[in-house]
Amino acid sequence: MVPPQARDDADSAGxxxxxxxxxxxxxxxxxxxxxxxxxxSGFQIFNAHSxxxxxxxxxxxxxxxxxxxSAVRTPDDLVGRTxxxxxxxxxxxxxxxxxxxxxxxIRGFPSALTIPSYRDLATGRVVHFFFGxxxxxxxxxxxxxSALNGHLRRDLVPTGRDLADLPKDVADHARFRFxxxxxxxxxxxxxxxxxxxxxxxxxxxxxxxxxxxMDAAWPWLLDLFGGRQTARTIHFLVMALLVLFFxxxxxxxxxxxxxxxxxxxxxxxxxxxxxxxxxxxx
Amino acid sequence: xxxxxxxxRQILKFGAVGGSALVLGGCDAFNFLADRNGSVRGVLEKAxxxxxxxxxxxxGDALAPEYAESEIRQGQKxxxxxxxxxxxxxxLKVDNFADYRLSVTGLVETPKTYSLQELRNMPxxxxxxxxxxxxxxxxxxxxxxxxxxxxxxxxKLKSEAxxxxxxxxxxxxxxxxxxxxxxxxxDLMDATHxxxxxxxxxxxxxxxxxxxxxxxxxxxxxxxxxxxKYVHTIEAVHSFxxxxxxxxxxxxxxxxxxxxxx
Numbered sequence: 401m402v403p404p405q406a407r408d409d410a411d412s413a414g415x416x417x418x419x420x421x422x423x424x425x426x427x428x429x430x431x432x433x434x435x436x437x438x439x440x441s442g443f444q445i446f447n448a449h450s451x452x453x454x455x456x457x458x459x460x461x462x463x464x465x466x467x468x469x470s471a472v473r474t475p476d477d478l479v480g481r482t483x484x485x486x487x488x489x490x491x492x493x494x495x496x497x498x499x500x501x502x503x504x505x506i507r508g509f510p511s512a513l514t515i516p517s518y519r520d521l522a523t524g525r526v527v528h529f530f531f532g533x534x535x536x537x538x539x540x541x542x543x544x545x546s547a548l549n550g551h552l553r554r555d556l557v558p559t560g561r562d563l564a565d566l567p568k569d570v571a572d573h574a575r576f577r578f579x580x581x582x583x584x585x586x587x588x589x590x591x592x593x594x595x596x597x598x599x600x601x602x603x604x605x606x607x608x609x610x611x612x613x614m615d616a617a618w619p620w621l622l623d624l625f626g627g628r629q630t631a632r633t634i635h636f637l638v639m640a641l642l643v644l645f646f647x648x649x650x651x652x653x654x655x656x657x658x659x660x661x662x663x664x665x666x667x668x669x670x671x672x673x674x675x676x677x678x679x680x681x682x
Numbered sequence: 683x684x685x686x687x688x689x690x691r692q693i694l695k696f697g698a699v700g701g702s703a704l705v706l707g708g709c710d711a712f713n714f715l716a717d718r719n720g721s722v723r724g725v726l727e728k729a730x731x732x733x734x735x736x737x738x739x740x741x742g743d744a745l746a747p748e749y750a751e752s753e754i755r756q757g758q759k760x761x762x763x764x765x766x767x768x769x770x771x772x773x774l775k776v777d778n779f780a781d782y783r784l785s786v787t788g789l790v791e792t793p794k795t796y797s798l799q800e801l802r803n804m805p806x807x808x809x810x811x812x813x814x815x816x817x818x819x820x821x822x823x824x825x826x827x828x829x830x831x832x833x834x835x836x837x838k839l840k841s842e843a844x845x846x847x848x849x850x851x852x853x854x855x856x857x858x859x860x861x862x863x864x865x866x867x868x869d870l871m872d873a874t875h876x877x878x879x880x881x882x883x884x885x886x887x888x889x890x891x892x893x894x895x896x897x898x899x900x901x902x903x904x905x906x907x908x909x910x911k912y913v914h915t916i917e918a919v920h921s922f923x924x925x926x927x928x929x930x931x932x933x934x935x936x937x938x939x940x941x942x943x944x
Contacts, residue, residue: 440712449818456749456812458819461756516713521816522937523716523723529944530729612814613943616903617740619747628812628820 417582419670423545428665430538435642437531442639443509444516444524450496450508452636456627466633469496471506478504532607539600555584556593562586578656580673595645599638606635718937727939734941738871741943746877746902749810749822758823758884760892761815763852763864766912771851779896784880788847788917791838798882798896804828807879815906816933816942825900826883831874833916839870843918846873847925848899851912854932866910867922867930867940868901877902880913905942907933 420428450469453459468483469491480496482489492498498510511517515527546552562585569586572579579585584592608614609621609631625631653661664670715723766772774782783795808826815821830846845867853861872878881898882889889895894911901908908931922928927935934940 437712445818449815451819453819456753456820457755457822458759459756460759460819460821516716517710518713518716520716520937522933525816525939526723526726526730526937527712527715529733529939530726533729533732610814610818611737611944612746612812612905613737613741613903615812616744616746617737617742619744622747628814632818 414672414674416669419664420668427538427542434531434535440515441524441527444514447508448521452633453629469508471497558589582672603638606631730939737943753822759821764892766852782896785915786837789840789843790918801828811902824885825881827879827881830878842920845919847917848910848913849915850910864932872901908942
């Protein structure tokens with residue numbers, strides 16, 4: 401329950417505000433580690449069967465796949481193919497077929513993106529489930545702490561005024577004009593809300609839907625997502641959205657001032673813009 | 683007021699550092715986690731114990747989802763062993779398994795053997811369920827067989843029995859290490875679950891060789907590798923010591939988790 405405090409610094413630099421609580425910072429960095437391992441062990445697991453389907457089951461005698469990474473042997477080459485909703489792309493070297501020219505391997509994602517680097521589903525699963533627990537427990541801790549310390553209400557849920565500012569905020573972002581006020585802007589709030597309230601819960605629940613034990617315990621999971629194989633596809637899709645979020649997130653940190661942003665996520669203190677600082681401090 | 687703080691060069695540099703860390707990470711840096719006896723792996727595997735405990739708490743006697751006839755849209759995809767070549771098995775196959783006997787032994791009051799006909803004459807259960815392979819695919823099929831609980835009630839488990847082990851005719855692997863017999867196991871909660879059956883029928887036909895003839899176990903709330911095929915002996919045990927490499931199953935001995943409800 402630490403309210404934002406302002407600390408006066410040199411006038412020219414704007415003031416430092418205490419922006420991130422220990423809970424926010426700690427969970428943030430645990431997620432960095434957990435999601436890194438979840439992603440790369442997830443690619444290992446995906447590679448064991450590099451096709452995604454819609455429905456309860458996988459069509460071997462019928463066609464219900466929406467994404468397929470495969471390899472085709474031509475007279476003088478091994479070609480990697482990725483088919484998305486029936487549209488085929490040559491992805492040799494990255495998806496389907498990868499590795500050095502003299503040692504081509506047939507695998508969905510390349511060895512640089514999997515843990516371990518070689519095919520080992522058992523290890524991929526051990527790593528994935530360990531960090532899955534870390535991720536879920538940390539998320540619960542974050543929700544609880546953020547509800548209690550006001551982070552959710554104060555910083556994350558957009559207010560009516562935020563939404564009214566949306567067009568202006570979009571225009572500012574498009575022009576790379578960033579305001580450092582100690583508060584999240586509405587685009588930040590919306591993207592964090594999407595991650596916390598939609599993407600994180602969905603990737604956890606679709607993961608659970610793939611568990612035959614959980615399907616017995618909570619059969620509604622299958623109804624919610626339209627079958628185990630659809631859940632596997634959504635799990636993959638949400639992964640892709642989280643990777644997209646990560647790329648934009650990193651880009652914004654760098655563009656908005658990596659030292660200041662990193663400091664606030666490590667120490668909690670954030671330097672506001674010189675003139676806006678007074679407005680932002682409560 | 684507002685300014686573009688980072689230069690393009692800074693962005694590129696940051697991206698390059700981040701990107702190479704990712705590639706480095708995936709490459710070989712974490713291959714040590716594959717060492718089955720590594721201490722870090724031992725810690726990571728503790729998560730599987732937690733999964734087992736939590737799922738056991740949530741799951742109770744709940745049934746695995748069952749499906750409608752209309753959802754059987756293809757044959758059951760055969761996987762793993764599909765045509766065992768041991769002399770013992772081939773001799774039985776020639777006679778259409780007329781001489782096959784299932785042995786039920788170990789920590790039981792009255793060890794017994796059953797012919798296929800005897801098993802077929804016992805109470806049966808038919809269920810249309812989804813087979814989930816550890817690789818990620820699923821296949822819906824109709825299984826018919828004798829509930830394992832009926833057999834266990836006949837032989838009566840001794841009080842010290844904690845697990846049921848299924849020994850199979852098929853061998854897996856090649857070259858080095860030498861081929862090993864497939865085997866699997868489950869706890870008593872799954873062994874006595876109503877959907878746990880000794881299946882002799884698949885999609886209204888006699889169970890084919892590719893799918894485990896003459897007898898395969900269905901443990902519906904776990905993954906495909908927990909559904910052993912070509913079963914010849916059911917053994918009640920107190921621990922897995924002395925069986926295979928002691929982890930409770932062929933794949934478990936090779937690094938997969940024993941509880942495969944996930």
